[in-house]
Amino acid sequence: MFGSPWPDVDGNDCGTRDDILARDLDDVTRDEDGCTVESGTLTEDPFTGATIDFVRGGPSEVDIDHLVALSDAWQKGARTWEPAKRIALANDPLNLLAVDAGANRQKGDADAATWLPSHQPYRCTYAAAQVAVKQKYELWVTEAEKQALARILGDCPDTELPQGDTPTTAPPEFSAPD
Incomplete structure (x- = not known):
């Protein structure tokens, strides 16, 4: 219901997953196509604080997390959206983050009431x-x-909401089943 996995919705000829890996990893190497991230280092994983080496085809130790899980979004409003809006949410860099795979899988589709990163500084x-994601998409x-959320943010009143400038609908050439 959120489209095919990791399409190139921003028109840069690279899939969303590789865009996020390139954004969030250090010392990135790419394949000859210029898009496929072959390796890199997740320095201070946001969820655990660990440093994780990423090698494509190696053990799956880095995932791309949907900060607002797609299942959570579905339950809190996305089921009524047009497919283009669901595709936009699934591929919005504001909602995506390279993280430790184990922590991401532990999180599953939990919201902030039931799961928080073990890495306190994050x-x-x-x-x-x-x-920010829930406001942008009106979830x-x-x-x-x-x-x-109020309790957490009450401990850090100077934390600003991140800004995302991508549209809330995917380009018309992307579709998902109704």
């Missing part, structure tokens, strides 16, 4: 990103989620 940034939050 929690304010994580909560701010959750709010609702549960009362428990609202309280958790």
Whole structure:
């Protein structure tokens, strides 16, 4: 319902996954196509604080996380959207982050009321990103989620919401089943 995985929605001839890997990893090497990220280092993983080496085709230790999980988005408003808006959310750099695979899989489709990164220094940034994505896409939050976000952000009042400049609908050439 959120389109095919990792299309090139921004028109740079590279899939979204490789765009995010290139943005979030250090010492990136790419294949001869100029898009495919072959290796890099996730320095201070946001979720765990660990440093993780990424090698394409090696053990899956780096995932691309949807900060607002697609299942969570579906439950909180996305089920009523046009396909283009769901595709935009699934590929919006504001909602995507390279992270430790194990932590990402532990998170699953949890919201901020039920899961937070174990890496304490990242929690304010994580909560701010959750709010920014949910505001941008007009997703609702549960009362428990609202309280958790308020508690976290109350501890860091100077944390600003990240800004995303990508549109909330994908280009017309991308489609997903209704």
